Amino acid sequence: MNSFTRIKITASPRSALAKLSRAGIPVRGCEKQGARFAFGVPDKMVKKVFAIFASPCYNIVIDREGPFSRFKRLCARRAFLVAGGALFVAAAVLSNAFVLRIEVTGSGAYLKNPVLSELHSLGVERFTLWRGVNEPALVSRVLALPDVVFCSVQKRGSVLYVDVQTEEGSASPADYSPLKSDCRGVVESIVAVSGTPLVVAGQSVRRGEELIGAYFLSEGEKVPCMAAGYAVLSCMASVSYAAARESEENLRSAYAAALLYVGDERITASSHTVSRNAEGVVYTVEYTYLHTLSINFG
Amino acid sequence: MKLIKKIIAELGGDEAHAVTVCPGKLAYLRGVKAVDTFTPEKIAVVSGKNLVTVEGRGLAVAEYFEGDMTIEGAVERVCFE
Numbered sequence: 001m002n003s004f005t006r007i008k009i010t011a012s013p014r015s016a017l018a019k020l021s022r023a024g025i026p027v028r029g030c031e032k033q034g035a036r037f038a039f040g041v042p043d044k045m046v047k048k049v050f051a052i053f054a055s056p057c058y059n060i061v062i063d064r065e066g067p068f069s070r071f072k073r074l075c076a077r078r079a080f081l082v083a084g085g086a087l088f089v090a091a092a093v094l095s096n097a098f099v100l101r102i103e104v105t106g107s108g109a110y111l112k113n114p115v116l117s118e119l120h121s122l123g124v125e126r127f128t129l130w131r132g133v134n135e136p137a138l139v140s141r142v143l144a145l146p147d148v149v150f151c152s153v154q155k156r157g158s159v160l161y162v163d164v165q166t167e168e169g170s171a172s173p174a175d176y177s178p179l180k181s182d183c184r185g186v187v188e189s190i191v192a193v194s195g196t197p198l199v200v201a202g203q204s205v206r207r208g209e210e211l212i213g214a215y216f217l218s219e220g221e222k223v224p225c226m227a228a229g230y231a232v233l234s235c236m237a238s239v240s241y242a243a244a245r246e247s248e249e250n251l252r253s254a255y256a257a258a259l260l261y262v263g264d265e266r267i268t269a270s271s272h273t274v275s276r277n278a279e280g281v282v283y284t285v286e287y288t289y290l291h292t293l294s295i296n297f298g
Numbered sequence: 299m300k301l302i303k304k305i306i307a308e309l310g311g312d313e314a315h316a317v318t319v320c321p322g323k324l325a326y327l328r329g330v331k332a333v334d335t336f337t338p339e340k341i342a343v344v345s346g347k348n349l350v351t352v353e354g355r356g357l358a359v360a361e362y363f364e365g366d367m368t369i370e371g372a373v374e375r376v377c378f379e
Contacts, residue, residue, distance in 0.1 A: 029358065031358045
């Protein structure tokens, strides 16, 4: 689309049109306004028109500039404003290429830390270039978190939204505390789905010692997250059983008492001793059993 | 325009110097070489060997390029000399 500049010249229309026609300049809206002749020419032809009528005999003025010319002049006059505007637009466009904020929304918003840790493990962090995320992997990992039934990821502008929905009426929110040992023993195995394992198999642990920390390490710094996993400890215990006299039946009862203490755990080794006192005998059954502890798992 | 072109051709006319008139609205002239008179009441142009005079009220040249001229205004009369 051509933008036309309106020019006024003190000359006869006849000579003016003849000159313009000879120069191959398209004109439009020609009007005689008293002694003046007004006409429109394409913006790019204005210089040429002024060159044609450069003689002092002609009094030529620009009556009204075309919209494009006016815009160009405006840009030239307000160069800093235009540069600022352009810079703002560039910054807005550029910021869209980055992740400046991560929002965890929905009923599972309280799972923000574990979701952030999953994003971190998939290479998505704040103030980094957005290269997309392996959405199926993220969704499957988030769905593995306790009570999560739905997860979706969407990037709007520079904000990454992770919608996490949890099961309605779930008993309690996830436990953010570390997994601690509730007895003395030796670690048989340890599995940390989320968080940091703090012990290794074969290591002796005391009661209350942390087994899985509720954090992960990022460039040497502890980033809080939910601990999830389990540990199997080999623990030793003993039970005493008093009886009036020594017999096979009473020995079986003593072992049965040990089983009662252990519950669902599995006894891996056991032995017994018998001591006598004034009222009869005391069976002492010593046993080793596998004790499983878990947090946010299963 | 194709229809006008066909009509002119069938009538044996010279399309390069054709004049199309919409009375009271505009006149379209081809092959304009020069402008002889230019007033709001009368515009006379040289087209080929003819002097074409358009008369009316509030006449103005809406467009003029490469010999094609559109005259807008209340066109009342077109004369050839």
